[in-house]
Amino acid sequence: MEELVKKAKKGDNEAFTQLIMNLQTDLYKIAKAKINDEDDINEAVQETIIKAYCSIKKLKDEKYFKTWIIRILINECNNIYKKKRQSKTEEYNENTVNQAELDTINTKINNLDFYILIKNLNEDEKMAVILFYLEEFSTKDIGKILKVSENTIRTRLSRARKKLKKMFDGGNIDAKYR
Amino acid sequence: MQNIDDIIKYKIKQEIDLPNNYKETVKNTVQKCTENQKDYTKKIRKYKILNFLRKIVISALVGASTITVYSATTNNLPFINMGLMKVGENFEENSIEVNKSIENEYVKITLESLAGDNAYIILEYRINLKEKAISEFGNVKYSDAMGYSLWISDNILVNSNEITNKIQEISKISDTEFVYVEVLNIMDIAEENLKLEINMNNLIINSDMTNKITLNKSLQFDAKINTKDKTEFIPQERILDEKNKIVINNVGNTQFATYITLQKITENMTYKEFKELNPWKYNSFIVTDENGEEISFSIHYADFSGKYYYVKNENGEFELTDLKDIEDNAEIRYIENFVILLGTQEKLDNIKIIPIETTMFNDKNNEEADEYKKVKWYPLVEGQNKYSATSSLGGTLEIDNIKIDENYITFYYNKKGLIGNESLIILRKNNGTMNYIYPLREEINGINSTENKVVFSRNLFGIAGLNVYSLEDLDKNLENVEFALLYGSKSKIIAEEFKIQIPKQDNQTAEIDNIKIMDLN
Numbered sequence: 002m003e004e005l006v007k008k009a010k011k012g013d014n015e016a017f018t019q020l021i022m023n024l025q026t027d028l029y030k031i032a033k034a035k036i037n038d039e040d041d042i043n044e045a046v047q048e049t050i051i052k053a054y055c056s057i058k059k060l061k062d063e064k065y066f067k068t069w070i071i072r073i074l075i076n077e078c079n080n081i082y083k084k085k086r087q088s089k090t091e092e093y094n095e096n097t098v099n100q101a102e103l104d105t106i107n108t109k110i111n112n113l114d115f116y117i118l119i120k121n122l123n124e125d126e127k128m129a130v131i132l133f134y135l136e137e138f139s140t141k142d143i144g145k146i147l148k149v150s151e152n153t154i155r156t157r158l159s160r161a162r163k164k165l166k167k168m169f170d171g172g173n174i175d176a177k178y179r
Numbered sequence: 180m181q182n183i184d185d186i187i188k189y190k191i192k193q194e195i196d197l198p199n200n201y202k203e204t205v206k207n208t209v210q211k212c213t214e215n216q217k218d219y220t221k222k223i224r225k226y227k228i229l230n231f232l233r234k235i236v237i238s239a240l241v242g243a244s245t246i247t248v249y250s251a252t253t254n255n256l257p258f259i260n261m262g263l264m265k266v267g268e269n270f271e272e273n274s275i276e277v278n279k280s281i282e283n284e285y286v287k288i289t290l291e292s293l294a295g296d297n298a299y300i301i302l303e304y305r306i307n308l309k310e311k312a313i314s315e316f317g318n319v320k321y322s323d324a325m326g327y328s329l330w331i332s333d334n335i336l337v338n339s340n341e342i343t344n345k346i347q348e349i350s351k352i353s354d355t356e357f358v359y360v361e362v363l364n365i366m367d368i369a370e371e372n373l374k375l376e377i378n379m380n381n382l383i384i385n386s387d388m389t390n391k392i393t394l395n396k397s398l399q400f401d402a403k404i405n406t407k408d409k410t411e412f413i414p415q416e417r418i419l420d421e422k423n424k425i426v427i428n429n430v431g432n433t434q435f436a437t438y439i440t441l442q443k444i445t446e447n448m449t450y451k452e453f454k455e456l457n458p459w460k461y462n463s464f465i466v467t468d469e470n471g472e473e474i475s476f477s478i479h480y481a482d483f484s485g486k487y488y489y490v491k492n493e494n495g496e497f498e499l500t501d502l503k504d505i506e507d508n509a510e511i512r513y514i515e516n517f518v519i520l521l522g523t524q525e526k527l528d529n530i531k532i533i534p535i536e537t538t539m540f541n542d543k544n545n546e547e548a549d550e551y552k553k554v555k556w557y558p559l560v561e562g563q564n565k566y567s568a569t570s571s572l573g574g575t576l577e578i579d580n581i582k583i584d585e586n587y588i589t590f591y592y593n594k595k596g597l598i599g600n601e602s603l604i605i606l607r608k609n610n611g612t613m614n615y616i617y618p619l620r621e622e623i624n625g626i627n628s629t630e631n632k633v634v635f636s637r638n639l640f641g642i643a644g645l646n647v648y649s650l651e652d653l654d655k656n657l658e659n660v661e662f663a664l665l666y667g668s669k670s671k672i673i674a675e676e677f678k679i680q681i682p683k684q685d686n687q688t689a690e691i692d693n694i695k696i697m698d699l700n
Contacts, residue, residue: 011454012486014213025205029197043204050205054212061459061541134188148612166183 006063017057021050024067028074030135034127035078045077052077067136072146075128126161129154256303256360257348260326262477262627263299263362264523269434270294270301273688279696285312285392286382288331288359290696295689297404298436300363300375304331306382308355316390318354329357330383331394336376337368344481366431366440366518367481369409373402373689378699400694405687408432417534417674422447425462425534427677432684437521439532439679440481444514450490451507459539462673465572465597466519469529469678473574473597474521475625481516488513521681522625532677535572537600537670551613556661559588559606568664572597572672576664578604583657587619588635590662599670604633609659615666 002023008016021028028049032042053070060069122130132143133154140158144151258267274294281288287307294301306329308319320328327349335342344364349357365373377398381391408431416426422445429440443462445453466476480486489497489512490505497512505511521527540547557566560581567577574596582589590604607615619636622628637654653660 018209018213021205021209025202026195026197028205029201030191030195039198039200043201046201047204047208050208051212054209059539130187130191134184134191162183162187165187 002066003063006057006060006066010058010060010063017054020066021053024070027067027135028070031071031074031128031131032078034131035075035124036082041078041081045074045081048077048080049074068138068142068146071132071136075146122161122164126157126164129157130161130165133158256358257350258360258362259627261346261348261360261362262479262520262522263436264625264627265437266299266301266362266435268523270303273434274301274303275691277694279398279694281379281394281396281696283392283394285309285315288379288382288394290398290694293400293691293694294435295365295402295404295691296433296435296687297406297409297685298364298366298431298433298438300365300373300402300689301435302361302363302377302398304359304361306357306359308357308384312384312392313355316384319351319357320385321351327351327357328385329359331359331361331379332381332383332391333361333377333379335363335378337363337365337373338370339374342368364481364518365404366409366429366436366438367516369406371403371406373404375400375402380699395699397697397699398694399697401692403690403692405685408682408685415677415679417677419534419674425674427532427679430679430681432527432682434684434686434688437524437527437681437684439519439521441517441519441532442514443517444512446512448511449507450505450509450511453511453513454507457538459541461537462515463535463537463600463670464517464519465533465535465599466521467531467533467597467676468527469531471531471597473594474527474530475524475623476522477520477623477626479518479520481518486513486515520626522623522627524625527681530679530681532679533597533672534674534676535599535670536673537668539668540666548613550666551615554663554666556607556609556663559583559657559660559662566664570596570598570601570665571669572599574598576603578664585654586637588637588653590633592631592633594631598665600668601665601670602667604635604662604664605666606635606653606660606662609661615663 002020005016005020005023009020025046028046029042032045036042036045049070052073057066060066128147129143132138132146133140138146140154141151143154147154256267256270258264258270270292273296274292277290277293279290286309289305289307290302291305292303322328329349330347335345342363342365345361346364347359347361349359351357361377363375379394379396379398381393384390384392409429412429414426414428416424418424424444426442426444427439428442429438431438441464464478465473467473488500488505490500491510491512492498519532521530540550555568561583563580565577565579567575569575574594576598577593577595578590579593580591582591588606592603602617603621605615605617616635618633620634622630622632622634624631635653
């Protein structure tokens with residue numbers, strides 16, 4: 002990835018395209034952990050790509066590209082979340098996955114684990130889990146990204162582990178997802 | 180039972196089927212950023228103002244408040260938002276009425292008027308969305324950062340050569356009616372007789388390529404322009420060292436623009452050597468009057484990228500080359516093209532252009548953090564208090580008023596002497612951690628506004644450069660918010676100034692003829 006980032010910084014559009022294509026699933030999962038509506042996810046990721054494209058040249062260390070773009074995405078998600086909350090045009094329910102939405106995106110069996118995970122955790126836990134297990138960031142880095150202490154991240158992960166363990170052991174999975 | 184960490188990791192890393200709509204959005208956005216960048220310039224530029232290169236991309240300075248101000252006086256044409264105040268002043272009396280339309284079941288697009296001179300060709304369209312478009316695609320969205328999300332996807336040929344230097348801006352009349360202005364930059368075209376083809380492919384609504392209305396029409400016309408000033412100007416150059424020079428190619432003064440075109444040329448080095456240059460240094464320019472006092476100006480890249488790589492071939496000639504095709508040992512020539520605009524200012528007979536080099540603060544070696552500690556922070560207080568700071572180039576920035584409403588925090592300022600490329604103002608919350616944001620936009624008297632001001636949004640989370648710091652509660656809580664002046668970089672003068680005589684205004688506008696609309700094959 003670092004080589005692609007270097008090229009993208011020098012203006013190589015193909016490298017930038019490749020970077021985004023490589024990351025598109027992760028970006029989706031992270032956005033999905035934060036906001037539920039598919040249109041909002043599209044908007045957040047779209048804005049993120051534009052900002053990344055415009056400012057990638059200022060990224061000083063290529064190895065931090067992923068951290069950097071995730072931070073942009075989380076900011077975008079926060080913007081959208083906040084706007085929605087203000088306008089009250091759409092109610093956000095952090096803990097549910099809309100069945101109609103699942104249907105419309107043609108969910109297949111291998112999507113289920115991901116949705117089960119994010120369904121059963123609260124927003125803070127979801128984000129901590131995604132960044133820790135998907136992106137494999139350290140708790141210290143996650144703390145920096147989310148602007149909370151490392152201890153808070155550890156607590157969130159611990160809570161999430163307990164919930165998920167219970168769930169995977171068979172005690173708490175919504176029947177329709179089994 | 181496996182370890183819970185392994186299970187979670189396994190499950191969360193499993194491939195998922197991404198929604199088709201999402202995949203389309205990602206693909207189209209990347210495409211717009213890269214391949215279709217010429218049509219996306221304006222939108223991209225709006226974001227660039229958030230970064231350090233504020234003077235390079237000043238055309239991005241667009242915002243709702245300026246739209247309102249301008250709309251009240253000039254028939255909704257948003258030239259001020261585009262940093263083109265001179266066009267705004269002179270467009271109406273120098274444009275010709277066209278009133279030719281294309282229409283389908285979704286939309287009627289009318290080319291209402293057209294004008295040109297040796298700097299720009301300007302097209303004013305009125306877009307009327309029909310019920311079918313609104314019901315299928317929804318109302319056109321607006322955001323402070325992106326403007327109205329309505330875009331004619333076109334490619335433009337001048338004498339059969341595609342031009343990429345164009346910007347668009349939109350004013351809203353009603354939910355279904357918009358004024359859409361497209362400005363084509365022809366400053367570097369020396370031919371007198373131009374054949375223009377505006378090939379309109381689609382109308383895109385709400386930034387979604389699936390929300391497109393097929394147009395497939397070609398607007399064509401001839402334009403005869405006066406190229407006397409362009410052909411008579413003798414280029415001036417400054418050699419910085421054996422590898423770098425700056426060239427002023429052209430100076431123009433027309434009804435629509437007072438402009439200077441420049442190039443920074445880097446050569447006599449291999450691509451490997453080029454890659455090893457410090458990426459945190461960049462060149463820019465300051466414009467002063469003949470007494471050395473900085474005047475209002477904006478600098479733009481001369482087209483979307485503004486940057487071109489040439490590689491020496493086996494015949495010893497330099498050929499334009501894609502970056503990805505360049506090998507490390509290739510001898511390259513790297514050219515950056517700039518345009519300086521001087522807006523509506525008068526008495527610009529003699530000016531000076533000072534080449535500068537700016538080095539941004541490095542956050543890898545604590546420089547940024549050290550400077551953050553050193554810079555003076557002031558509590559954010561509304562009112563006519565004075566604050567000032569000195570630039571790395573010795574000039575003074577003075578804030579004389581701060582206004583705060585529910586949407587914006589606006590700083591009014593004056594400059595004295597030379598100001599480098601520092602961010603004029605940044606905001607932070609004093610909470611013991613390092614954090615700060617850049618403004619939403621900067622407005623410059625005579626360029627894209629009638630006063631100098633820096634505007635922060637309270638509703639969008641601002642970001643700051645690489646660190647992407649944000650202030651998340653700015654809308655409801657200004658407690659502990661502080662601001663600092665002139666932060667982020669240091670600039671130095673790198674060459675003797677260019678002394679430029681601005682020619683008398685050439686009032687000859689383009690003779691436009693033979694306007695027709697044809698089907699696009």
